[in-house]
Amino acid sequence: FNMKYLITFILLFFVPVAEATTAPDWVLGKGHPKYNTVEYIIGIGHSDKSTVSASESARADLIKNIRVKVSSVLKDYTSTDKSFAESSIVSESEFLLEGSQVKDGWYDEEKDIFYSFAVIKRSYVADTLMEMIGVLVSKNDLTLRQADTFFNDGNVLKALIYYYDGYVESSKIAPYIRTYNSVVLSSNKMGLGLDYSLLFREKIQNIVDNITLNPVNQSMTDDIVDFRVKVLYRKSPIEFPVKFYSMGKHYTHKQLCKKEGC
Numbered sequence: 659f660n661m662k663y664l665i666t667f668i669l670l671f672f673v674p675v676a677e678a679t680t681a682p683d684w685v686l687g688k689g690h691p692k693y694n695t696v697e698y699i700i701g702i703g704h705s706d707k708s709t710v711s712a713s714e715s716a717r718a719d720l721i722k723n724i725r726v727k728v729s730s731v732l733k734d735y736t737s738t739d740k741s742f743a744e745s746s747i748v749s750e751s752e753f754l755l756e757g758s759q760v761k762d763g764w765y766d767e768e769k770d771i772f773y774s775f776a777v778i779k780r781s782y783v784a785d786t787l788m789e790m791i792g793v794l795v796s797k798n799d800l801t802l803r804q805a806d807t808f809f810n811d812g813n814v815l816k817a818l819i820y821y822y823d824g825y826v827e828s829s830k831i832a833p834y835i836r837t838y839n840s841v842v843l844s845s846n847k848m849g850l851g852l853d854y855s856l857l858f859r860e861k862i863q864n865i866v867d868n869i870t871l872n873p874v875n876q877s878m879t880d881d882i883v884d885f886r887v888k889v890l891y892r893k894s895p896i897e898f899p900v901k902f903y904s905m906g907k908h909y910t911h912k913q914l915c916k917k918e919g920c
Contacts, residue, residue, distance in 0.1 A: 869898065
């Protein structure tokens, strides 16, 4: 009889401890009963400091699950302009966290670790990306029209600047679209549409390939060298920046070359 009470006492003593140290399914990577991955993107974080740190870790994991899709598209680009585009995308993706929420937490008493569970609705991410893509497409349309206007008016330098700006900005569109398609699990995927990046690059290449330097005067008196050139685009003089330098590069000089030469 006494043994029966002793066993009951032992069970009452140990059951709460077992429950307290049993990790919930979401900590073990088995999903959360209230937040399915079809409707939500999830992030799980942990910290040995506090619940606040664990929540920050969860949000970081959440945005990483979105950002990794962007970074994976751009990882093979190494040129300066592509690196700029990638850093811009990473920076702009941060505000997606505004739609995230911490929905659950757990404290591991044995290991003294705080866990946090954060979610963000796929529909929110998709709508936000859709808006961002729309803004980028509108900006590219405007930049292209402005650049074409400068080019048709004979302002080759200004056109080149606008084409390059458009090229840098347009390199964000495809990664955003691919990210959108990875977030939206339905068959309603978004097509790439007009390849602005290719279009801007071709227009830049068309200008660069047809620019030549034409010497108009070459003379040397004592230690004074007089060397003048004109910048031509398809054999017509244009205003364009030119850098002069000596063979040993002991002397360098940059200036905007006018149509009459420099």
